[in-house]
Amino acid sequence: MTTQPTRLRRNALASVAVAALVATGAAGVGLTQPAVPAYAQSLSKNPIETPDHPPGSFASVVDKVKPGVVAVKVKLDDSADSDDDSDGPGQQQVPPQLREFFKRFGQGGPGQGQGGPGQGFGGQAPKRQGQRGAMGSGFIISADGYVVTNNHVVDKAKSVQVTLDDNRTLDAKVIGKDPKTDLALLKITEGGTFPYVSLSKAAPRVGDWVVAIGNPFGLGGTVTAGIVSARGRDIGAGPYDDFLQIDAPINKGNSGGPTFNVGGEVVGVNTAIASPSGGSVGLAFAIPAETVQAVIDQLRADGKVARGYLGVQVQPVTKDIADGLGLDKAKGALVDHAEAGTPAAKAGLKSGDVIEAVNGSAINDAKELSRKIAGIKPGAKVELTYLRGGKSDTATVELGVLPNDTKVAGTERGASRDGQPRLGLSLAPASEVGAGSEGVAVMEVDPDGPAAAKGIEQGDIILDVAGASVSRPSEVAERVRSAETSGRKAVLMRIKNAKGITRFVAVALNKAG
Incomplete structure (x- = not known):
């Protein structure tokens, strides 16, 4: 039996995973x-x-x-996407990360329950005429x-x-x-x-x-x-x-x-x-x-959520890394890079530091650090405990605002609009997020998108697209559209990773349908 995860989504039978729900009243x-x-x-x-x-x-x-x-x-x-009149927004509204979860459980995505999209437990959801x-x-x-x-x-x-x-x-x-x-x-x-x-x-x-x-x-x-x-x-x-x-x-x-x-x-x-x-x-x-x-x-x-921003790229501390650093346990978040001008850089954090605690609360891995920092309001001062060269130290950091005004090359992430090519990237100007003075920073990557397939990762900097330098997400989108209009099947980008290494990547143009 194939296992299928089901998001508790809005729909006409109820708003859980995939099927439709009629608003019976x-x-x-x-x-x-x-x-x-x-x-x-x-x-x-x-x-x-x-x-x-x-x-x-x-x-x-x-x-x-x-x-x-x-x-x-x-x-x-x-404007909400729907498979029929009584559905909630359709499969495109499910975050790409969650779609990856569906795939890991042997299912292509929500909306694919027994019987197909919009069908819960094999039956077509009833419709209420004139109401969605x-x-x-x-x-x-x-x-x-x-x-x-x-x-x-x-x-x-x-x-x-x-x-x-x-x-x-x-x-x-x-x-x-x-x-x-x-x-x-x-x-x-x-x-x-x-x-x-x-x-x-x-x-x-x-x-x-x-x-x-x-x-x-x-x-x-x-x-x-x-x-x-x-x-x-x-x-x-x-x-x-x-x-x-x-x-x-x-x-x-x-x-x-x-x-x-x-x-x-x-x-x-x-x-x-x-x-x-x-x-x-x-x-x-x-x-x-x-x-x-x-x-x-x-x-x-405030009607919205503002998240704290540290400005570091981190990775988990594996057993091999712990052994290499002389640590007793594989715990904490290893700093790959502290972006220039960010709160972390101002506080003196450097590549190779291992962040062990935030305000005295232990950090087990890189994702826990992200959650902890994001859960603290911008402007708050936090005390970071970290290891450097085998010695423990602390730093007081005033958190910035997590950049969230990101744009997506081609169209909004997870959507299909106007038949434009879609790369599966959320982008922001590198200069506005403390990622340097040139290029466009990759803030999020759709794991199912063509960019992810070519190894582009969060934290990479896009320097050139189709031979022209870029500094804003709109310029990336314009270059991608131009490449697609000219009949190209891929667009060539020059990418710089967190270690400063640059490479050329040819990303397939995935035209949204």
Whole structure:
């Protein structure tokens, strides 16, 4: 049997992985549900059971928190890609990194469940004439009606509604979205006070009991239970992957819904599953509460997320590297290069340094360093502990702003527009991101794109395209389009890597269709 991971995406049967979901409007299908209290209350105080002992029943914690969980219904913008009238945005909206995860599990990508695109469990999703919508889950985090859900549930939303546990359907607006962590913050626009749940301040342990509540297949408040199977999972969905893996059954429509500990606190936001059929097989992934708190705080305050920027290119410390450096353990992040003019360079960090801790918190690998720094606001001062020449030292660094105004050569990454050639690169002027005074810096690489196939990596600098020097992403795009228009099958680039070594690379022109 071929295993297929399924993203909890917006669609017409529910917004989990691949299939479509019809916005039926019914959140309970005849279920009798307790009314939401008229007064606002936190629903996650006073633990029901201790995490050390399995409860005889989850009923008490469910009674407490279920009123804070909502179904999220979305009408999609007309520009959203779709396979049929009732779909959410189509496969092109899935990040390329997540598509790589699908491929590793033996599946070409979302939208390819049994029966093909738009078909959940082998059947064509029913359509509602004249309406294109999606559905997912969410949860209220404050008495005044702020709601957390997944970005992929509300991306391209024309309008949003939430259905409460008492079957009231209320209008909501999108306050902010963060595609890199797949989180979004909504606000119920109609007045009133609402029951809410709280995010856990402590990370769950592997083996802890958890309860997931959501809106699978549009059925409304559905409860499943299981345990935390693993922590720190990197499924290739984005640069800051740090998922909890749980075995509580999660299905299409649970996107954005909460996973609770037995004390009634939210420990994660359900976001993805891996499955051969599109249904639950006990492999579900949730964004941990620590990440959710940091992102939601910024979305609530500013409507966007600004991430700290150190300005180093790093790699993991392998066992061989550890041996070569005389380290006892293969831990930390090895600095390949500190970009000139960046916070790291100003603080004196150099190639060969091994960053071991940030503000006293140990760093296990390069990706953990990226997550730690990105989770700190720009302008904050952090203390880095690092090894140089076998000796430990510290440096105080004032973080900059992570450059995120990147452009893609040819068209937006992951999209297909105007039939233009697409390289699969996110770019920024090198001079604007502290990567030197010449060329265009590669900020992200689509692992499925033609540039990745030629070995172009994040941190490389594009110096020339088709024989002409470039300094801005728009110039790269113009040269690529010109090469395609002239009938060339590839475009020649001169690339400089982090070590300063230059080479010529011929990248195949992949015309978007």
